[in-house]
Amino acid sequence: MKLVYKGKTKDVYALENGNYLLKFKDDVTGTGGVFDPGANEVGLSIAGVGNINLKMSVFFFEKLKKANIKTHYVKADLNNNTMEVLPTKPFGKGLEVICRDRAVGSFYRRYGAYVGNGAKLPSYVEMTIKDDAKGDPLITKDALIALDIMMASEYDLVEKMTQEITSIVSSCLKEKSMELYDIKYEFGFYNDEIILMDELSSGNMRVYKDGKYIEPIELAKLFFEE
Secondary structure: OEEEEEOOOEEEEEOOOOOEEEEEOOEEEEEOOEEOOOOOOEEEEOOOHHHHHHHHHHHHHHHHHHOOOOEOEEEEEOOOOEEEEOOOEEOOOOEEEEEEEEOOHHHHHHHOOOOOOOOEEEEEEEEEEOOHHHOOOEEOHHHHHHOOOOOHHHHHHHHHHHHHHHHHHHHHHHOOOOEEEEEEEEEEEEOOEEEEEOOOOHHHEEEEEOOEEEOHHHHHHHHOOO
16 A cells, blocks of 8 residues: 555555555544544544544445445445545545534524524535635635536536435434534545545534534444444
């Protein structure tokens, strides 16, 4: 294997078959030694977090596979915290796609004059440019088209896929008496086809139970409790 990229929470290796291997680490993002999935730097290490994030990702990727939704997932080795994935090319230098079922976080901070905190939303989709230095700024459909990052038809397809995937994730959480408030994804191209990439773990979603926010690490543990 050849190391291609050393990330904050995952390392990426090139495999001889043309695919990539993601090595999930116990490092998590945060500031001042406090875990924060939205932070742009490694803040601390938590034993076992890499394995449970991988386990959760595999669970959802397998669910999507059964629903005939294409992803970059090939297979995983939970004993070694690795996941083999297809070589997927991101949109531009990377886009984050957020689906919001409730008005919380940055959405509420932006639009609080028009909506109550926690108000229901119709699986609203928005996109941000991946740029740590600029704080991952929002970008509109028209701007994505004007900058030649995404075509209108591609935007519409990603929006549709996002809402379909969110419905599946939300249903799985409801079975465990939890509610999905929002979730973020990344999409890219494999053989000219748009597929879901990156991971699908607790750090990518905001989930509540009995009206109380569940920290990502606690969420991952609760999700697999019988």
